[in-house]
Amino acid sequence: MTANTIHETAIVAPEAKIGTGVEIGPFCVVGPNAILHDRVRLVSHATVAGFTEIGEDCVLYPGVHLGHPPQDFKFQGEETWLVLGQRNIMREGVTMHPGTAFDKARTVVGNDCYFMAGSHIAHDCIIGDRVVLANGAQIAGSSSIGDHVIFGGLSGVVQKTRVGRHAFIGAMTKVAADVIPYGSVNGNDAHLVGLNVVGLKRRGMPRDALRDLRAAYRLLFAEEGTFQERLSDASELYSDNEHVMEIIGFIRASSNRALVMPNA
Incomplete structure (x- = not known):
């Protein structure tokens, strides 16, 4: 002792x-x-x-x-x-x-x-x-x-505010809405600038999983259709990707909270 x-x-x-x-x-x-x-x-x-x-x-x-x-x-x-x-x-x-x-x-x-x-x-x-x-x-x-x-x-x-796993918040960023898992945000007010790809690579995310995650991100934040429609499409297309489904589950878990979104 x-x-x-x-x-x-x-x-x-x-x-x-x-x-x-x-x-x-x-x-x-x-x-x-x-x-x-x-x-x-x-x-x-x-x-x-x-x-x-x-x-x-x-x-x-x-x-x-x-x-x-x-x-x-x-x-x-x-x-x-x-x-x-x-x-x-x-x-x-x-x-x-x-x-x-x-x-x-x-x-x-x-x-x-x-x-x-x-x-x-x-x-x-x-x-x-x-x-x-x-x-x-x-x-x-x-x-x-x-x-x-x-x-x-x-x-x-x-x-x-909720900030999902593996997210990255840039210096001097004001976060006034929820940040999706794996997201990278910056600015005042914060906006999504993509995924935390550098961090995910450092933590050993497989290349295939990261590829699907990036594709799902582009789908979720595309300009076509409504956000709920894109959410449903991503859920169907990537139902076997746990990382994508984590993002979707995070979004659905609190429908009354705003999300940090990409700049228009």
């Missing part, structure tokens, strides 16, 4: 639950309702407040603040949670807030994510695995972000 290392200037509440091999550096503060699993590392000047659970092997760099009350006027101090998975890296100045009783009552972050300096996760968000937020990227409350999504620097997502 590896001993914990707690700097003499750190303040750790006796009630906090601390795993083994945890490192808490200078001037860190860990509150009474915090849970730090094995090998969590707080480099220095980091704060873990509220009902916050941090998974194994996460690293908090200086100025990271997790679990302070959400920036929601309806919040009245009720018990709500911020839960992080394993091996997440939070660079300088990252902030994340717990949920609210009016929504999910918890904010959940997956595994193996990388949050660069000054990025922010708001209340009641659900963040998948291997998500990357570049410097200053901001995710507003009650948003849902799929696995492997990458956000460029200073990009922003408005509240209650």
